[in-house]
Amino acid sequence: MSPDNPAVLAEGLTKRFSGFTAVDHLDLRIEKGEVVGFIGPNGAGKSTTIRMLCGLLRPSEGRASVAGFDVGRQPEAVREHIGYMSQKFSLYGDLTVRENLRFFGGIYRVPHGDFNERMRFAISMAGLEGREDALVRTLAGGWKQRLALGCAILHRPPILFLDEPTSGVEPEARRLFWDLIHELAAGGVAILVSTHYMEEAEYCNRIALIDGGRLVAMGTPSELRQRSLGGDLFEVDCVPLGAALKALGSAQGVIEAAIFGDKLHVVLGQGGLSADELPRFLADRDIRVGSVRPATPSLEDVFVRLVSTTRETRAAS
Amino acid sequence: MNIQRLLAMAYKETLQVWRDPRSLAVALLMPLMQMGLLGYGVSLDIKHVPLCVYDQENSQASRSVVDAFTASSWFTISRTIGSEAGIRSAMNHGECAAAIVIPVDFSRTLAATGSAPVQAIFDATDVNTTNIAMGYVQGVVAQINATTDARWDASHGVQPSLVGQVDLEPSVWFNETLESRNFIIPGVVAVILALVGAQLTSLTISREWERGTMEQLISTPVTPLEVMFGKLIPYFAIGLLDAAFCLAVAAFWFRVPFRGSIGILFVTTALFDLVVLGIGYLISVRIRNQLGASQVALLLTMLPTTLLSGYTFPIDQMPAPIRALTLIVYSRYYVTILRAIFLKGSGLADLWTPVLGLVAYAAIIIWLAARAFRKHL
Structure with a gap:
């Protein structure tokens, strides 16, 4: 991989199965040391995309290169440079921790001199010291996932594809797992990780949001927030809510206003009412204002909004 | 690789x-x-086929026939029987799969003509076993014939001729015990x-x-x-x-x-x-x-x-x-x-x-x- 090549580059990547298009002209670019979150509803095409990037499925159209190798024409070269965790747990349950590591170490041709050290590293990373001889099927979810990650990085791949690695794992173990991901990224590894836990999207440098096989949006979490709302979100504590909502609904510069619990969420765009002017504006209309604070929308809201607006524009066109 | x-x-x-x-x-x-x-x-071999014997004569000659069957490992004499009806009932009770009947004038006929009939009866409900057992009976009878022929010849002053006498001597190769x-x-x-x-x-x-x-x-x-x-x-x-x-x-x-x-x-x-x-x-x-x-x-x-x-x-x-x-x-x-x-x-x-x-x-x-x-x- 030359230093200026992106770790992953997909252009117009498409996968059609008989009758439907799972991935539809997807563009994706991932740099070294970057953690990209792959977010989307079930059946959006996340797994299919990852499988194409690993060389497990042949693209129907478009191209992708991983570590500078074409996934369609040089899948074996791609496989030398990647680590992959499939959606379903896929280590050998009837082998022990040590035996699994030894097997994957052999398959990835880890040099004999480095073998013991890398094995120790993987075991300590998974927190499995003292359980090296336990059969893998007897381990709890979190350990299994960390061991799977340990096996996938035995050969120090520059690129990692993790397909829902934390699904079904308890929250604390998920946290630990993300710490590991960030450590690896800090070492220069490019990581594409799909998840359906929205809070995990926050841990990513960038997010690729996909729906119906198409890329809906790509950017940092704050970029996506901005883009989805078209302005900045404020939380307004005021009474009575109904009158305030009515007043703000027709005010210039207000993109959206909605009741959120016992407060009001207001999105303000450019060139109209500003946040500083908001208390005066409401007070003039006999509304008592407690406070106006900037708020961050949850990423879940952002995704729902982005997906639904994209679906609307698609339906219209 | x-x-x-x-x-x-x-x-x-x-x-x-x-x-x-x-x-x-x-x-x-x-x-x-x-x-x-x-x-x-x-x-595919059948060994120790249970055999009933109805020896009506009970002479030295007839006993030698029975002995020939006893000596062969193909048959086991399960019973000796005193009547025709006994054979039927033995077969009905599964006590034998075959029976031989030696007639009362066996040794006299043999001495006079040089040959005498012996009856063999088979329970043919299992056709396969019967076929094989029939072969075995013929084998045993052939053996008896060979020895009695020689004896008869000798007792009648006939020199065994070497010319024109076909001697069937089955020779089995590779699986000598025929198992x-x-x-x-x-x-x-x-x-x-x-x-x-x-x-x-x-x-x-x-x-x-x-x-x-x-x-x-x-x-x-x-x-x-x-x-x-x-x-x-x-x-x-x-x-x-x-x-x-x-x-x-x-x-x-x-x-x-x-x-x-x-x-x-x-x-x-x-x-x-x-x-x-x-x-x-x-x-x-x-x-x-x-x-x-x-x-x-x-x-x-x-x-x-x-x-x-x-x-x-x-x-x-x-x-x-x-x-x-x-x-x-x-x-x-x-x-x-x-x-x-x-x-x-x-x-x-x-x-x-x-x-x-x-x-x-x-x-x-x-x-x-x-x-x-x-x-x-």
């Missing part, structure tokens, strides 16, 4: 067989069971090897699909050839061990005469092992669930090997189209080789056709198997 990856594959597969009770049972218990069942159970066991047991080795080899390997790829480990495996740089040979190594070893066990049991326990070379036996057994492993592997690649794969493997190995290999049913007695069909039954070559090595002590010079058949078969199967597995979902 990379040796480190190949060994890693073989290492993993060995551990998995070792920890899988079902595979282990197939590998270790099946040969023992089959060898016992087929070695003892399947026999069908010697003929069957070498073939049993082929049946067991086909069964065990294909059963074990039929699970090897389908198990990975079923458990979801295949997706991980094909995302690594391992090549299809490394997967195939790595997986086959432990099963190949198990197959050879099983074969060695069965062959040893055949030679030392069942005392099937072994006259050939161990070297040729080893090489041809290894070839046959490769063929059945390859077939099992091919099935496993095609059928992605273990149950289905193992059933198809059973169908493609047990059936042709038991029916069409000549192991029990002689190939030259089959109708022409079926005989042609046996040419593609790989086990017929091995069964032929096994029997020839065991009983005839044949060398490569005599066996080159079936050996070539096996070599060609192994080459084709391994070539197909190597191409069958693709690293795609």
